[in-house]
Amino acid sequence: MSGLQLNRRDLLRSGAGLMLGFFLPDSRDLLAQQARGQGPIHPNAYIRIASDDSVTLIITKAEMGQGTMTSLSQLLADELDCDWKNVKTEFAPVNPALYGNQGVYGSQSIRTTWFPLRQAGANARAMLLETAAQQWKADKTALRTDAGFVVNPATGAKLSYGSLAEAASKVAVPAAAPLKNPKDFRYIGKSMKRLDTKSKVNGTAKFGLDTRLPGMVYAVIARCPVFGGKVASFDDSKAKAVPGVKKIIQVPSGVAVVAENTWAAMQGRNALLVKYDEGPVAQYSSADIRKMFAEYAEKPGAVAKKAGDADKALASAAKKIEAVYEAPYLSHAPMEPMNCTAVVNSDSCEIWAPTQMQSGGRSTAAQITGLPADSVKLHSTFMGGGFGRRGGTDYISEAVEVAKAMAGTPVKLTWTREDDMQHDLYRPASYVKFAGAVDAQGWPVALTAKVACPSFFGGGRGGAVDSTAVEGIHTLEYTIPNVFVDWRKADPGIPTTFWRAVGYTQNTFFAECFLDELAALGGKDPLEVRRRLLGNSPRLMAVMNKAAESAGWGKAPAGHHQGIAVVNNIGSYTAIVAEVSVTKGAMKLHRVVCAVDCGHIVNPAIIQQQIESGIVYGLSAALKGAITINKGRVEQGNFDRYDVTRINEVPKIDVHIVETDNNPGGIGEASGPAIAPAVANAIFAATGKRLRKMPMKPEDIA
Amino acid sequence: MAITFTLNGGAQTVDVNPQTPLLWVLRDTIGLTGTKFGCGMALCGACTVHLNGNPIRSCSTPVSSVAGKTITTVEGLSADTTHPVQQAWIEEDVPQCGYCQSGQLMAAASLLAKKPQPTDADIDEALRGNICRCGTYTQIRKAIHRAAEIKAAEIKAGKGGRA
Numbered sequence: 001m002s003g004l005q006l007n008r009r010d011l012l013r014s015g016a017g018l019m020l021g022f023f024l025p026d027s028r029d030l031l032a033q034q035a036r037g038q039g040p041i042h043p044n045a046y047i048r049i050a051s052d053d054s055v056t057l058i059i060t061k062a063e064m065g066q067g068t069m070t071s072l073s074q075l076l077a078d079e080l081d082c083d084w085k086n087v088k089t090e091f092a093p094v095n096p097a098l099y100g101n102q103g104v105y106g107s108q109s110i111r112t113t114w115f116p117l118r119q120a121g122a123n124a125r126a127m128l129l130e131t132a133a134q135q136w137k138a139d140k141t142a143l144r145t146d147a148g149f150v151v152n153p154a155t156g157a158k159l160s161y162g163s164l165a166e167a168a169s170k171v172a173v174p175a176a177a178p179l180k181n182p183k184d185f186r187y188i189g190k191s192m193k194r195l196d197t198k199s200k201v202n203g204t205a206k207f208g209l210d211t212r213l214p215g216m217v218y219a220v221i222a223r224c225p226v227f228g229g230k231v232a233s234f235d236d237s238k239a240k241a242v243p244g245v246k247k248i249i250q251v252p253s254g255v256a257v258v259a260e261n262t263w264a265a266m267q268g269r270n271a272l273l274v275k276y277d278e279g280p281v282a283q284y285s286s287a288d289i290r291k292m293f294a295e296y297a298e299k300p301g302a303v304a305k306k307a308g309d310a311d312k313a314l315a316s317a318a319k320k321i322e323a324v325y326e327a328p329y330l331s332h333a334p335m336e337p338m339n340c341t342a343v344v345n346s347d348s349c350e351i352w353a354p355t356q357m358q359s360g361g362r363s364t365a366a367q368i369t370g371l372p373a374d375s376v377k378l379h380s381t382f383m384g385g386g387f388g389r390r391g392g393t394d395y396i397s398e399a400v401e402v403a404k405a406m407a408g409t410p411v412k413l414t415w416t417r418e419d420d421m422q423h424d425l426y427r428p429a430s431y432v433k434f435a436g437a438v439d440a441q442g443w444p445v446a447l448t449a450k451v452a453c454p455s456f457f458g459g460g461r462g463g464a465v466d467s468t469a470v471e472g473i474h475t476l477e478y479t480i481p482n483v484f485v486d487w488r489k490a491d492p493g494i495p496t497t498f499w500r501a502v503g504y505t506q507n508t509f510f511a512e513c514f515l516d517e518l519a520a521l522g523g524k525d526p527l528e529v530r531r532r533l534l535g536n537s538p539r540l541m542a543v544m545n546k547a548a549e550s551a552g553w554g555k556a557p558a559g560h561h562q563g564i565a566v567v568n569n570i571g572s573y574t575a576i577v578a579e580v581s582v583t584k585g586a587m588k589l590h591r592v593v594c595a596v597d598c599g600h601i602v603n604p605a606i607i608q609q610q611i612e613s614g615i616v617y618g619l620s621a622a623l624k625g626a627i628t629i630n631k632g633r634v635e636q637g638n639f640d641r642y643d644v645t646r647i648n649e650v651p652k653i654d655v656h657i658v659e660t661d662n663n664p665g666g667i668g669e670a671s672g673p674a675i676a677p678a679v680a681n682a683i684f685a686a687t688g689k690r691l692r693k694m695p696m697k698p699e700d701i702a
Numbered sequence: 703m704a705i706t707f708t709l710n711g712g713a714q715t716v717d718v719n720p721q722t723p724l725l726w727v728l729r730d731t732i733g734l735t736g737t738k739f740g741c742g743m744a745l746c747g748a749c750t751v752h753l754n755g756n757p758i759r760s761c762s763t764p765v766s767s768v769a770g771k772t773i774t775t776v777e778g779l780s781a782d783t784t785h786p787v788q789q790a791w792i793e794e795d796v797p798q799c800g801y802c803q804s805g806q807l808m809a810a811a812s813l814l815a816k817k818p819q820p821t822d823a824d825i826d827e828a829l830r831g832n833i834c835r836c837g838t839y840t841q842i843r844k845a846i847h848r849a850a851e852i853k854a855a856e857i858k859a860g861k862g863g864r865a
Contacts, residue, residue, distance in 0.1 A: 065799030065836045193795055200800030201791045202783040203736020203776040207801055210735035218730065243719060261730040262739075263722045335740050335748055335801040335835050384738070384801025385835045417741040609798055609841070616837025639745040639833060647839040648826035 046092070047076060047124050053148055053162035055082045060092040060099050061109040062356060063196060064386035065613070066668045067606035068109045070194045074602055075113055078187040079121030079180060082161060083148035089195055091380040094362045096373075102358035105391050105498060107570040107666025110602055114664050118179055124168075126177035131168040132159050147186075182600065191605035196382070208354030208381040211341040213410040217246060219402045220265045220414055223254035223423055226278040226632035227494055231255060238271040248272070251401040253394070258406060262414050281493040282632035289629060290326070293431035293490045296452040297324075301486030302465045304451075305474035308482035310435075313446035317437030319521050320446075323514060325434065326693045327506035328626035330427035330499055331634075331642060336384020337420040340399035343410040344369055349376045349400065354383040356390040364393040368400045387617070388498035392425045418637040426627055427499030428454040430506045431490075432473070434514045442522025443532060444515070446482040449473045451507075454491040456498055468498075472507025472673060477540055477568060478515070478533035494629065500617055504569045504673035509622075509694060512565035512677035516684065526564055526681060527553055539597050539660065540568050544575040546595035546656050551577035559583075560590060563681025565674040571665030572598040576615070578678035579651075582686040585702030589619075589651045589679060596655070596670055599662035607667050611655045614671030620644040622676035624695050707768045709734075710778025720766035725749045727765045728775060736776040736804050740833070747832030750805035751775050757812040776804035779811060786856065787811045790849035798836035806832050810846050819850050 046058035057076045061068040069089050077087055094102055125145055132150035133140035136157060144151045149158045182188070199205035224230060234255050236248040244264025249256045255274055259265035314320055341352040342365070349369045355361045358378055366373040383390055399413040415423070430453035437446040451470050459466035465487050467474070474485040499505055519529040527548050534541045544566050556562050559581050566575040579591040594611050601607060624643050628635045636642040680691050683701060691700055706715045709732070716731050723742075728734045728751070737760055740748030744759035751760045752774040779785040783792070787810045797803045806829065813820055813828040820828070825846050834842070 063799075065797075067798070193792075194797070196800065197792050197795050197797055198783055200797040200803050201776075201788045201807060202779070203734070203804055205800055206735075207738075209739060210729075212733060212735065261718075261722070261726055263726040263730070264719070333835060335738070335746070335799065335833065337739070382801075383799060385799045387835070414739070417743070417746075605795060609795075609836075609838070612840055613798060613837040616839065617835065638741050638743050640743070644833055644835065645837065645839075646830045646833065647842065648830045650837070650839040653840060 047080060047120060049124075049161050049165035051162045051165065053083075053086050053160050054088055055080070055086050055148075055161070056088045056090055058092045059089050060102055061113070062091065062104050062358060062380045062383060064104065064356065064383035064390070066104070066109065066610060067194060067603065068104070069196050070192060071110060071602045071606055072113055072117060073195060074187040074192055075117035076121045078185055079118045080125050081145040081147065081186065084187060084192065086148060087195070094358045094378045096359060103360065103391065104356045104386065105388065107668040107670070110664045111571055111666055114600070119176060122177040122179050123174050126174045127168045127171050128161055128164050130171045131164045135159070135167070189601050189604070191603055194606070205382050207336050207384050208341070208352060209336055209339045209384070209414065211352040211381065211412060213341065213343065216341070216410040216412055217258050217260065217406065218262045218265045218414065219256050219258045219411050220262070220269050220416065220419070221251065221254045221256045221398055221402075222269050222272050222274050223419070224276040224278065225422065226276065227281045229276045229278040229282070229632070232275040232277045234275065235273040238273070239268040242268040242271050244268075247406070249402060249405045251398060251405070253398055253401075256402045258402065258411065265414075266416065278632060284492045284632055285630050286628045289429060289492050290431065292492060293429070293452040296488045296490040297431055297433045297450045299488055301450060301488040302460070302463050303484075303486045304465045304467070304470040305483055305485040310446045310448045310482040310484035313482035314435055314437050314448065317445055318440045320435065320437035321517055321521050322433070322435045323517060323690070323692055325432045325510040325513065327430045327509065328628065328694065329429045329494060330621055330625050331421050331424045331627050331636070332385075332387040332389035332499060333421060333642060333644060334383070334385025334387055334389055337417055338389070338395035338415040339413060340396045341410060341412040342399040342403035343408070344400060344403040345408055347371070347375060349403075350379070351376065351396060351400065352379045352381055353396050354381050354390060355393070355396065356383070356386045356388070357393055360393050361396045364397050365400045368397060369404060387500040388502070389424060392497055394425070417639070421637055421642060422634040425495045425497035427505060428456060428469070428496045430469075432507070432510045434510070436514060436518045436521070438518055438522035442524050444478070444480050444518045444522065444529065447480050447514070447518070448484040449511070451485065451487040452490045454494070454496050455489055456496055456502055460487070460489045468503040470507065471503035471569070472567065473511045475568070476511055477537035478530070479536055480533060500614070501569065501669035501672040504567055504669070505618070505621060506694070508565065508567045508673035509676040509680065512567070512674065513680050513690070513692065516563070516677075516681045517690065525554070530564070530566065537568070539573040540566055540575070543573045543595040543597050543658050546658055547575040547577045547593050550595065550654060550656055551579065551591070551593035553577060561682050561686035563678045563683070563685055565677035565681060567673045569673065570669050572596060572667065572670045573665075574670045574674055576671065576674040576678040578675065578682045580679065580682040580686055582683065582701060586698065587683060587701045591652045591654070592675065592678070593654045594656065594671055595658055596667070597658040597660050598665040598667050598670060599660055600664045601657060601659050602664065604657055607657055608655045610667045611671045612653050614669065615653055615675045616645050616650060618672035618675035619649070622679055622694060622696060626695055703766075705765055705769045707770060708772040710774055716765065718765060720764060722765050723761050724751070724763045724765050724768055724773070725760040728760060734775055734777055738801055738804055740802065740805075746802070747805040747809060748802050750808040750832065752808060752812060755812070755815060757809050776807055779807065785811065786849040786853040787814065787845070789852050790845040793848055794841050794845040796838050796841040796845050798838055802832060802834045806834065806842055810842070810849065813846065814850060814853055818854065820846060
């Protein structure tokens with residue numbers, strides 16, 4: 001298989017309509033093709049045109065707020081040239097043969113569908129044109145399309161897509177119909193209204209937790225509060241006596257209480273007496289973990305980047321500094337706690353899951369039930385936030401375990417907020433020891449970073465570098481001649497996973513603040529230093545200049561102070577200027593200006609939403625969030641001790657989209673990393689105080 | 703124990719443990735899932751409904767305490783998604799993941815009932831208890847101002863007066 005060949009086609013009849021479908025090659029082939037420059041395709045497109053002209057677009061990227069239902073539809077609908085008013089959407093089933101690996105992570109949805117979904121739309125359009133040409137006995141190159149119709153300009157004749165669909169499904173699928181010139185885009189690049197809004201303002205949108213099935217029972221699970229601990233024994237006599245409790249079941253992760261409603265299940269769990277073997281993680285509290293990281297930072301690490309001779313440059317430099325930066329574990333805390341509904345029969349399993357990992361969720365269920373994967377059906381629901389947490393399949397495993405024990409009865413497993421916060425897979429804590437130097441003219445000449453932290457995903461085996469642990473430091477595009485970055489895996493056993501923007505969430509804070517320290521050491525303006533060092537990074541330079549200019553860099557109102565930070569991640573380039581005041585020790589964030597270059601734009605309104613979203617999420621981490629450990633247990637359980645950004649704390653946010661002619665970059669994780677360092681650098685400008693530890697609490701600022 | 707209250711304009715009787723929070727009665731017993739579970743401790747606002755027109759946290763309100771009273775949920779804001787806050791939320795495309803929005807809408811509707819032309823400070827004060835992890839706050843502010851305009855226009859046209 002090579003190039004843009006779309007050489008198989010599925011024709012699926014459903015109801016009265018006709019499915020005009022395409023089978024596209026496996027994603028691994030596609031990625032390999034992309035790497036070879038042979039044309040990017042991704043297998044995740046289905047278009048169904050019914051005789052009533054409705055166009056159903058099958059959305060393979062689950063919706064957690066990032067707007068995929070709308071933006072993916074724009075890609076398909078634009079090249080198909082259908083009428084937006086006739087667009088309907090469905091979430092795709094899990095089907096590796098059709099769609100490859102299905103999941104939403106790494107801000108990849110648009111990046112991986114930009115070509116293939118447009119190609120699918122263009123091919124469908126070509127088939128409709130071909131069909132109309134046959135019916136009219138006309139030259140197809142003389143025909144046009146217009147919002148759901150094929151038009152013959154010579155005769156004025158028109159045929160709707162719906163009237164052509166059945167015949168069109170029988171013509172050959174073109175290898176690669178020509179794509180539109182971007183100047184002819186009808187929907188791409190426009191702020192099309194989100195297709196999911198109405199259902200989300202009248203209570204009809206179905207999230208995972210809203211799943212209801214006939215005969216369904218409700219479960220919660222008591223788990224060992226210490227990570228890695230196991231149930232030693234339990235006494236369920238009082239729990240069984242709680243009205244509404246139906247059954248108590250031991251499962252691998254703990255003891256499940258099954259009841260006739262969620263509340264009764266929670267009451268039953270409260271009455272349960274469980275003894276745990278806590279295991280080795282119980283020896284760790286936050287102070288021990290910090291000590292471990294600090295000790296590890298002095299040990300040799302795995303080398304992530306080496307340029308020039310940093311040690312030598314440091315030894316001979318005009319001025320040098322050292323600094324330690326730290327960040328805590330973080331919980332994702334999506335508004336919808338983890339949950340999953342499952343029913344397991346002897347020959348089938350069905351799951352309703354708010355998950356970022358459709359394929360992984362299905363294979364997890366297959367493994368637990370012993371059923372072939374084809375016998376497991378996973379329904380994607382809306383997700384009440386994801387942020388990386390829902391890439392884990394632990395809650396799916398649990399629901400399937402309970403449902404397996406309740407054979408034939410649908411079970412909805414609900415995690416309380418406390419379950420969600422105390423059994424999360426956390427953003428790793430981190431500790432970085434920096435050294436840096438400037439030359440006699442004050443320009444940075446050396447930077448070293450010794451990183452000590454756990455891996456985000458269990459990586460770094462056999463002395464290898466887990467790049468997510470150092471990204472944001474070893475990826476810096478500054479032309480500093482002598483750089484050395486290494487990593488040592490320091491892991492007390494707190495479970496970790498990806499957290500919106502991954503390593504950049506901590507490392508961009510560390511690196512962009514330390515760069516400011518170097519600027520101050522050399523007596524330079526932070527923007528001036530970055531301009532000097534970004535000569536090889538025109539896209540980053542452009543967004544930085546845009547943000548600085550829009551924010552009026554150096555011209556803040558009296559009493560206000562500015563800080564700047566930049567980041568290049570997920571194929572996009574982002575710069576943020578934060579403007580703060582500090583009055584009698586109280587910091588106020590007045591304004592945030594963000595400029596982003598994510599290449600071609602699909603939906604500017606959604607980009608704006610995602611930029612603001614990342615900033616607000618990043619502000620929680622910058623100023624508030626910390627998961628602390630006491631004897632292997634998480635000390636925070638709810639929003640009282642793990643507070644997040646509130647409406648009254650959100651500054652004025654100006655977003656500038658710098659469109660370029662590059663393939664789209666990601667957007668969901670673009671703005672989060674740079675907000676904390678921009679704020680920290682502004683606080684330094686205001687107070688002369690360097691805050692090297694997240695979160696930056698009021699008592700640290702005062 | 704049978705408990706009767708008015709729900710979205712109709713009489714509703716449930717026979718449940720009287721200590722059960724209203725949230726779980728709405729979601730599990732009655733099947734109205736528009737009202738969301740976020741924290742269970744009145745800390746996040748996702749479960750906000752109206753009790754006799756005032757916003758309450760249904761996760762921390764025993765169902766026994768609403769006996770004989772009037773409850774409105776997001777499903778009861780309007781029959782056709784045309785309450786001014788719903789219209790404004792659609793115009794501004796406020797929701798991202800959408801999970802917290804039922805609570806935000808109920809808080810906003812209640813604010814507008816008391817203050818037809820709220821300032822940003824009024825909005826901040828009324829909605830600071832409603833968490834949105836997607837960070838739709840600036841859109842929420844815009845939408846509340848827009849809803850105030852819509853509501854004022856409706857009243858002027860003689861069709862106002864909704865919750």
